[in-house]
Amino acid sequence: MRKSRPAISATTVLLLALTGCSSAVDAGKLLPPPPPSTASSSSGGGSTALGTNPLDNPDGTKPGLGPITSAQDLAKARELIARVRTAGKGPKTGYERSKFGYAWSDAVDGVPLGRNGCDSRNDMLARDGRKLTHKPGSTCIVTSMTIYDPYTGQTVAWTKEHASKVQIDHVMPLSYDWQMGASHWDETKRKQIANDPLNLLPADGSQNAQKRDYGPASWLPANKAVRCSYAVRFAQVSLKYALPVTTADKKVMLAQCGG
Template sequence: MIAGISVAVAVLAGCGPLPELDGDPTAGKDGGAKSDSETGRGVNPLDNPDGTGPGLKVISSDKDRAKARDLIDKVATKGRGAKTGYDRDEFGYAWADSVDDVPWGRNGCDTRNDLLKRDGRDIKYRSGSNCVIASMTLYDPYTGKTIDWTKSKASEVQIDHVMPLSYDWQMGASRWSESKRKQIANDPLNLIPVDGSTNGSKSDSGPATWLPPRRDIRCSYAVRFAQVALKYDLPVTSADKAAMLEQCA
């Protein structure tokens, strides 16, 4: 847990009490605030359009929030389709490395370990491997928690599909080729390692019914959701788009 911060995880981010997580006075090596690389808190999604930078940084300036709204405005809307025929396997087996046209595809490591390496700190690998991560420290942008993770308790960290695969299916991915579905399932733009129980509460919800418990990261989350939708030419529901815009108001 980061010093001075108390975290309460809400099951549905649109309901109930919200954690007070704005502002972190931790000091960096120069005596000032720690840099993003020191804290592992990630980069501004507006500056990370391919998702290869770690985590999510809070979008706080009026200028960036205006840019965020402009980006979200470009996302098309339509009603959510039927879930008929959806199966996780329709997007390829989980964390496949054999994916073309996404960062780190076919690099010899599975997608989950690629994402843990991207966002983790103090990483230690399994003996004899330069790919399989055995332990690390992760800063979870959704809750503000720092998680000391080991592979023996793997489910404590889960990889969130920001735009859930079932949601993708209902918004048009059911008509895609298998290769394109594998891309969105393994694209680092759509993937963030987070607290496992928090990710479990999300299920396949859109932003109108689920947002990260941490209030000040929600605009960044909305931007990432929009970035994925625009890259893959997927619409969102009108309610979800309204919720996304509201987070960056």
């Protein structure tokens, strides 16, 4: 005789609900942070659940921004930041976002992922997000995902209906770039720094709003674990585009990595 299946208890139903068996994703809902990776944090360790060590990601094509913790990598971080040139800020006069091209344009030459058929915002969501869903008929437009935000240390469930919950931060802000020398560039170079994956990082919208166009001396991520990594990424952009930082910013950048 065929055995009947045991009835599902109310307790089991409750456990299923609590463990997230629903397929719905609540926009902006904070999830438990991913468990720390057991991979080495030394250079060459690659990407982990908490993002990529920036020393292992010189072109910005690997996901996220992972912490730098080993003594060896902290020394390398200080050496990289030490190479950054310093200068005083120029005037903000004449700055407009449009001077750096149409926002999130794909029509940019000379940067990774340029002209790949997807705009740079969706490229960054796809680079750093997990469990992606896309708009029907599109392979580019991300409509939901989970993403680890390095600036807060939280994993967020995100949907396009509440797009501003996750914003794309220009690590080296465009207004800052303008004041440090980009005002003298042609539009082609300004479009590159505005859409270069090295200078783009999906992050918590409120953190991005707090940052404004400040350098590291005036703003650092709330998550202290990535402050050295943030300083390294700021330095990587500075060096790639031959833009100086202020003396105060460089001092703070070095301090985040033990300098």
